[in-house]
Amino acid sequence: EAGVVQSPRYKIIEKKQPVAFWCNPISGHNTLYWYLQNLGQGPELLIRYENEEAVDDSQLPKDRFSAERLKGVDSTLKIQPAELGDSAVYLCASSRDGNTEAFFGQGTRLTVV
Amino acid sequence: GENVEQHPSTLSVQEGDSAVIKCTYSDSASNYFPWYKQELGKGPQLIIDIRSNVGEKKDQRIAVTLNKTAKHFSLHITETQPEDSAVYFCAASNGQGAQKLVFGQGTRLTINP
Numbered sequence: 001e002a003g004v005v006q007s008p009r010y011k012i013i014e015k016k017q018p019v020a021f022w023c024n025p026i027s028g029h030n031t032l033y034w035y036l037q038n039l040g041q042g043p044e045l046l047i048r049y050e051n052e053e054a055v056d057d058s059q060l061p062k063d064r065f066s067a068e069r070l071k072g073v074d075s076t077l078k079i080q081p082a083e084l085g086d087s088a089v090y091l092c093a094s095s096r097d098g099n100t101e102a103f104f105g106q107g108t109r110l111t112v113v
Numbered sequence: 114g115e116n117v118e119q120h121p122s123t124l125s126v127q128e129g130d131s132a133v134i135k136c137t138y139s140d141s142a143s144n145y146f147p148w149y150k151q152e153l154g155k156g157p158q159l160i161i162d163i164r165s166n167v168g169e170k171k172d173q174r175i176a177v178t179l180n181k182t183a184k185h186f187s188l189h190i191t192e193t194q195p196e197d198s199a200v201y202f203c204a205a206s207n208g209q210g211a212q213k214l215v216f217g218q219g220t221r222l223t224i225n226p
Binding site for chain 2: 004006031033040041042043044045048056091093095097098099100101102103104105106107
């Protein structure tokens, strides 16, 4: 069974430019999470989806960040415009539902210059 | 909200010895406690989890203990091997599963041959 797939693995952009990350969860997993991991720290939840509904986006900086999961499977996370402080690893995770364990993808390392 | 403290931040042990990592949490409603292992350049990998109706859980060389009264839980790795070297994260959730995970700051474990 394939795990959580994220792309791209690495992204370097100039500040003020837009960037998007893509995530394909484990087949059959209804819950999808986006996490932010700063260097040397634990992951922090940005948004959680139950199917196509964003049920917890309280930690998502909505002035520049947006996310979607239109058909309840794949998801994209967008930043526009990017700032230097957005440099981090963006992790996607999925679980069968919110009451089960979560499995992470390899992450996208974003560098804003 | 939930706050998870993890100690130590770095741990170095001789191959074959045991390693113990400890976490405390603040929300008495938390009832799901997973541990993740993160190798360089990879996403966090779930290695063991425990729910609040259990005091201890073991899987081969890895065990987790939970003290709900004191609000702390620990990861024990016995007979350590070089491939155990990684960053380990504890997390706590007040949902039945991963829906509201709050992570600790991580412990960098180094196994010396």
